[in-house]
Amino acid sequence: MEHSSHSPHHSGKIKINIWQILTIAFAIILIVSIFTQGFTSFQKLSEKKAEELVVTFVNDNIPGASSSIVSSEKTSGVYKLRLSVNGQEGDSYLTTDGKLLFPTAIPLDQPLNTQGQDANTQPSAPSGPVDVAIGNGAVLGNQDAKTTIIEFSDFQCPYCERFYSETFPQLKKEYIDTGKAKLIFRNFPLSFHENAMPSALAAECAKEQGKFWEYHDKLFENQQALDSSSLKKYALDLKLDINKFNDCFDNKKYQSEIQQDIQDGQSAGVTGTPSFFINGIPLEGAQPFSAFKAVIDSQLNQ
DSSP states (O other), X not given: OEEOSOOXXXXXXXTTOTTGGGHHHHHHHHHHHHHHTTTTTSOOOOHHXXXXXXXXXXXXXSTTOOEEEEEEEEETTEEEEEEEETTEEEEEEEETTSOOEESXXXXXXXXXXXXXXXXXXXXXXXXXXXXOOOTTOEEESXXXXXXXXXXXXXXXXXXXXXXXXXXXXXXXXXXXXTTSEEEXXXXXXXXXXXXXXXXXXXXXXXXXXXXXXXXXXXXXXXXXXXXXXHHHHHHHHTTOOHHHHHHHXXXXXXXXXXXXXXXXXXXXXXXXXXXXXXXXEEEESSOOHHHHHHHHHHHHTO
């Protein structure tokens, strides 16, 4: 699951918590480093060089990121660097030799938060339900279905694509196509995905012509090509009225509606993508079909 600011989807963390996904791996590296050679034997890197190294690394390795140093200090044998990433601030830590970067501090008195990783295990009993607005989201399935699944998603998010390719087909076959559940899609483009908002705008323009779900599928099946020219090509592929589509897309006709999606998601506690609410019960991340089945069946049996 990818996290955004607000809170997500990934926060005493960077609001968008771009690096939260890497926390566990970095924690392991940190432990190994401490118990092998520690930090004291490393050749020291100057503070200025440390700043330059981190900014370059973030900008080169995180799609759409634009970072700068707000402040820096040496503490506990590491450099503590306060970064501004796309206008949002958070702390990172760099070993003084410049070899290990830790995207966030890990509090040892709290359970490790693994949100932001795709879940491969059965989740704990979900909390909820949460009051979630439906808004103007596209609906797939029987309007009168007993179970409502609200999805907050980002077309550029790799975990959202994983849900689409690995979980959605079975979910659709067993629950949506049989009339037991309906899926409502709401946009939640993350700020550090440069093509997420344009893709959401394009999808809403396709929805205007009755082709939202076909366009939705195109985007997830072509996630590596979400530039403007590609978005317009997909409209042509689906035989949309291209003049109408281009006018809608170029003028960002549905930007305020997408902003409302984001606001409603934040109000419901969404912090990253994908996030789901099944009759208000939250389910976060690229969960397996079994996780959805457990919650949906419990709702259907009530």
